Amino acid sequence: MRRVGIIGASYTKFGERFDSNMQELAWEAFNDALKEANIEKDSVDYSIVSNMGGWSSESLPAVIVSEGLGINPKGSVRVEAACASGSAAIKLAHDIIASGQADVVLALGVEKMRESPTKTIVEYIGRAGNFMWEFENFGLTFPGYYALYATAYMSKYGAKEEDLCEVAVKNHYYGSLNEKAQFTNRITLEKCMSSPYVAWPLKLYDCSPITDGAAAVLLASENFIKEHKSEAVWISGIGYATGTANLSKRDDFSGLDAARRAALQAYAKAGINPDRPASQLDLAEVHDCFTIAEVMAYEDLGFAKKGEGIKLVKEKQTYIGGLIPVNLDGGLKAKGHPIGATGESMIAELYHQLLGKVKGGRQADIKNGRALAHNVGGTGHYAYVTILSLDRSDHA
């Protein structure tokens, strides 16, 4: 199998982007990635556009994006794996290059969510899973689904609402250092605790926002990277799994089975010891669509034992200087969550972190040269875990 590396990556300012249509957002991310990779757009052999859509008036987003970027007539496709769409795009881009069918593939995520009414978005996202069952029959919204996990976790392990709010405090802190974040304001524990409930025990500040944005990652083959003397970060392993459509068919609500499986696969591929992965990684991006999701991610990824994720939060072990820094870009919580672009934005962040290029006081200390992205679709309907490394030969 050919080795695959990342040679350029970027994401747009996230937030309310009424100033740009889908093509313009895509261009903003692509153009920066292209400059960083120091290649011409004609080098792109194939593009994968990750987009959830549904609320968008564009029914063929990959077509719009291809024309907007001027990469016609190169082949393209749209992919969707709910909120993990971006990581699915990275996985497929990797495999296309590894198979020898292309040398340079663009994974570009884009989402225009703010132009739709919030009610529409909430209803649409609530349909994640099996529409007729939990959504129609029980009226569960997306915060409602994660609230089930939060109450199960709190009941089983004695976590408190304050503990969850500490995750939001951390992610807003790092968001305040990231000029591309949707929210650049810091919050206090009191601010989070006094925010209104969305779905008990989850409050406004436990929830990620509705976001416009795009993110682009340029992947290339080992040969291309050698020939073009490109600076690269290598993909050393990707794991992926699915969960049941119906939450009612699951055994456990204190973690996500799909995420645990995806992590173990990725560790096996990347040659990382699953018993103490945090010691072999320099930082991680995890899918904090809700604060409880970040806590569960710590455990699903093996950064903490079952029930001890909340200890990492209390001890501030996921700040820079701790056991493993997590979401140094502000995470979904503060950076924002433009569904189809979230996965690529995680990879873009890790790419820059591993190369030591992050400004603003949020650069992690790079010792192992390895980082991890954990991207969940739906409520564990999909999970993709991607491990990046500075070392080309770093895989099992």
Add this chain to the structure above:
Amino acid sequence: MRRVGIIGASYTKFGERFDSNMQELAWEAFNDALKEANIEKDSVDYSIVSNMGGWSSESLPAVIVSEGLGINPKGSVRVEAACASGSAAIKLAHDIIASGQADVVLALGVEKMRESPTKTIVEYIGRAGNFMWEFENFGLTFPGYYALYATAYMSKYGAKEEDLCEVAVKNHYYGSLNEKAQFTNRITLEKCMSSPYVAWPLKLYDCSPITDGAAAVLLASENFIKEHKSEAVWISGIGYATGTANLSKRDDFSGLDAARRAALQAYAKAGINPDRPASQLDLAEVHDCFTIAEVMAYEDLGFAKKGEGIKLVKEKQTYIGGLIPVNLDGGLKAKGHPIGATGESMIAELYHQLLGKVKGGRQADIKNGRALAHNVGGTGHYAYVTILSLDRSDHA
């Protein structure tokens, strides 16, 4: 690169399928493909679900399908390339296996279109391309887009409405021999000519219908096929290209640029002479969403010279016994066109044709052991051309 073969394929009865939900349709196709491949469902390493959706109440179709097929927790993703979604799924499944990341991948297309009002479908499909431009500003529907091609072709090459109707007559004839086709009635030239105009010069019988259906293709690595002594048809080349989102940015309306590019790529990969491909193939499936599309496909694929596609129709060269039989399953016109499943259903048909397994008087004569599927998304927004061969080593 590892060689990739097809070990089982099937599609459901196409048409109005109010009897089955999305999961049931998917199961119907998958179960038959699984039996044919003689493997257990646990052998599937990854699944790709092609689905256009938009009109469906299920916002995460791949999740619904995975649960319905009982292939959780294996990884999955949805892909969309408009009406070429199924072929895009085949391309990605091929590359995943060729890269060594999986041994068995399921490409499954499914679409439930009939449960939505026709008006909704027509509006939604009309948005293919750049929504605000041709659809909103000029009121073009999908038949309208292809009517522009039809008038350009007729004006340039002197083709007549009767000539286009002959394509419909052929495809209804073969549809009448395919019990899974949506329309199994034969039609006369007069019947087609007297049908009402949808968008001049295209009449009702020039248009493919709105269809429910699913199609499944199981792809496997060379090693897996050897170990399991599976009967296989090999993928010898896949070409793909995109067109502009806006039709107004195109130079030529007598053929599809993306299809020509995709064909040349596929021929180069499969070692087929692009000057006379028909002589090296035993049959083809082409994307006859409208009768004019089949005529243009003959030329874009190099079966006929520019302007002479209509001669093939008049001389009945695309019936069994002619230069190259086309759409022996009835094509999109009579078999039906459940958008996301159309590509896989073409591959399923060719798989059975190459193995000589087709009943009902529509089996092609297999001499070269090679066949081609031409699958277009939108009005040439996407094109995927896939070449299958009985010979494992058959690629350039």
